[in-house]
Amino acid sequence: MIDFHCHLDLFDDPQQLAADCEKAGIYVLSVTTTPKAWPKTAALAKGKRFIRTALGLHPELAHERFNEVSLLERLLDETRYIGEIGLDGSPAHRSHAEVQLKVFDRILASAQDRGGRIYTIHSRGAADAVLTSLRKHGCGPTAVLHWFSGSRTQLKTAITLDCWFSVGPAMLRTEKGRALATQMPRGRILTETDGPFARSGKRPLTPADARVAAAELAAVWSVTEAEAAAQIKQNLKELLTRVPGTT
Template sequence: MTAPAVDLHCHIDLYPNPALVAKRCRESGAYILSVTTTPKAWRGTAKLALGCDRIRTALGLHPQIAHERIGELALFDALLPETRYVGEVGLDGSPEFKLHWREQTRVFDHILASVSRAGGRIITIHSRRAATEVLNALAKYPDAGVPVLHWFSGSKTELMRAVDMGCWFSVGPAMLQGKRGRDLVQAMPRDRILTETDGPFVSANGRPLNPAEVDQAWHALGSCWGIDPTEVSSLVLTSFRKLASSNVGGVVTSA
């Protein structure tokens, strides 16, 4: 029997009808981490999950808009005591976003410092074309909590460094379609791999993936590991429960 799905990185608030998506998430029984891209979006997005203890909302400030939302860092700090999950945060070294590298690094450094002071958090991290810089920042703040590298696309050397630093990884169907992504996954510790959709930014069959539609990831991981997809779903759920029980976050008013 297939275990409940785990989607550790999706954007419920960015679907055309977030309330309907949240309702379907509740009905699915899946465990979902709904990430946000700005602190101002957090409270409204968290309300979508009311009444469902399997949906958690992460407090984020996305690196691609860090230069536009750097003024929300004070709000980030004010909201941080209300959640033990942070994301989507990180760095993006793509040419179009490297223009704002100074603001990106300032925002990410501030967030990691705040999280460290707050007792650590479970953090879902964007590291496109910036894996080394992200790992350097995490090394500077060893008390930031548990980093989960979302859709990791760095080199094998960077991956090994991330593994040695205790990072976790969330992988989705899109990452597992190519040989490079599968090769990276095969080098990751199985017990630190979680599934994600990154919906609505990832599509399948001409439509955005809905949260928890990670079946393709189960099949791809099963192929990588030589096991049945149902066993993959069980392993991922076990890993998720281990992550969720991490001793981070101090005293918070909501999980």
């Protein structure tokens, strides 16, 4: 199983969850919301074979934490993964669009100057602006659009830029989410959960729920669950080849 976007540090007992994921052999990309969270979040992966940590600054926090970008830049050499970063154009956050964009562009520019990274990117309500920045910085081939909810036209643009997509149970339980998934190239999709923010009823999704997303994709693709899992695993292997030194 692969959970390519999970806020591992924000669960009630992240150490136990990390141990459970390691024991189950679940590949987890543990994302951070601020650079200051990096040390404790990265520590969850210490000694673990299957857990990787992404360095991020969430767009919802960009207007409060923009002064942490310099810290993020100093930490860039510690990881080949960047996230969660991006833009949020939802009503509650669109008033901060200007500072979000400055932060996003600076992070992309700095990471690309260091040889590029694999990115997990938030684009809710801001897909056009996100795609413009990815084109500007040449990041499309290693950018994973997490829980993409744009239009079909925006999806086509993302595909043209050679972007990737991560989809989870919460996305795939909606009609629009499933419709978008059917249009995404099969060779560019990974599974995610976005736990603990995404939920199943009252329960936060955990990395083990990536199996649910894989089963949903199997139905979308009209293949067996084993075939879907093999495709997703192959997709991850392909993505990791795109940034030297990534495992």
